[in-house]
Amino acid sequence: MEKNDKSMITKAIGHVSFVMRKCLFSILSIGPVPIHIAFIMDGNRRYAKRHALHQDSANPGIGHRVGFKCLISTLQYCYEMGVKYVTVYAFSIDNFKRDPQEVQSLMDLMKEKIDELLTEDSVLKKFDARINFWGDLQLLSEPVRLTAKKAMDMTVHNKGPVLSVCVAYTSTNEITHAIEASVREKQENAPIEVSDLDRNMYTAGCLEPDIIIRTSGETRLSNFLLWQSDFAHLQNPNPLWPEFSLRHLVWAVLEYQNVHGYLKKRKGEIEKNK
Template identity: 80%
Template structure:
């Protein structure tokens, strides 16, 4: 289908407020899934895919952070599709991080522009999403990619994540194709007026 970049929201910073046993179980699951991706017969190797973990990774357990770093290091030179996993992430934390990092860079000159913030986002280097799919019929973004989604087509199909299938993905791409020209035109007009 020509999809080269996929970003998934795996774990919000807000989720750390959950029961500690539940959080630990999710950290263990994340580590197990990362380790599974790194096996010899992995899809990452088959498709020469690159994986990135985006977010405040210092909040993760040591074992999860080390597995994530290993996955990024092992796939950094891969040339195929890119999977970005937002973990220990919220947009508000990302924007705050970008402002703080930009201020540290500028020190004396405290004037910050959009380019400074873009450069210091956790998602720096990622392409802006064409589509955000919010499963379960939810109509809110849940603090996900707010900075990056000004020209993104938001969809909210009814199935929950585990039931979201290839059929649903194909429908999402077809829906996006219907509005692609309009979004491209809007983005072009905005950039022209800057």
Template identity: 50%
Template structure:
């Protein structure tokens, strides 16, 4: 009698899980599907401590959880996913811990752009968001290569926030807006164009107040590559945004399951989407009042 291997049984369960998710997602699609979900992946270090794992092991398990969340989100039809991978504040941690995370990040970025990766399976374009100059050269080069390799993917988008804080993003956008406006002033002066010149001269004297507006700033935000999130999920039960997407999260649904990031699963995402659908009318009403 032929003995069946464990891999065959695993494939059967995987196919069954995929089928069940499709059934659930088809029911969910009767209601509004979020266009953009953002994740604060909190609790990797606490998970390692809780499970008596070596330092850094929590982040490795957390990467597997991330792959599951990406798969579920893209299967559901979510086009944009954003993750908070590493804050500028995280650079203040012990140098050994920072280096360990950077090494792991480089390794996982290279895995992401593998031909068989989830990005290519779902046609995902990846953006690295933040002050990338703060990254080590190997990580920065890996990030740049990932963005280049996936540039032609157009079905979905993954934004990875590294060396990021929202206050840094806003400051950068204001600086870029000012540089852009001063370039316009110089061009107008050089060409001798009269249109708007009086207003620009007034700006130089501090008299004009409206040359830089919200639209200018929003165009220069790091996250201009994606619409505002519909759902923001932070694990470990924390209800703080921790300087993440402060500009963009004014009217998104916030969900804070008590599980640590490596413990997050399909049912947590499902619950977040159901609650988003339940509150969708109210959230849309608030947006229209802007």
């Protein structure tokens, strides 16, 4: 089979897949579609070990490379579905305690993948999406930090959905940052309100997540969005992150739709009694 024939077949398959997803998402939209989904992308290293993927200097963090492909597919599905905000936990402050060589490999990989997100054929370009990086960015290596800033500057005026990447992040660090910023803003002895903390969170201006999904079956939040998750529907599907697929995402939305009424009622009751 010639190269052009393969390309035509690939395009045809892609078009059919898109039409099928469009029909599926149209059916899902009969119920409430989440506005914001957050992901703890757990299981990249276990995936590489389970599948005996060879890692060397040419393929550092190969499990994370496969995981990045999953992220791109998941972003496309979410944005096609109508999800406005997607947040991912990419690198915890605690991850800096890993082997220095592994940390450096992950930093290099992160820079490479941020650059890919800025190319003309990227999912961000396709959906006119904006990208945020949340965390103590001063902890990142300078090349990664500068690339992250470049990505935010280049997409700041985009009008489409939003991708927020939590990197060099923990929720306790975020809360500490918000308290310190609030104290600096206040006059001496002035009380700090919850609204002050909300305004100084890394996540300020972003709606709280409707769903938080942690792959690999783990049930811990691991210091992720603790301040913002009081009414989020927490889910822990068994697939490792590189195995997370469209069917898992659809099932997650169906589970959310099943409890949406209860969550909305409870949130209303609590806010009424404040």
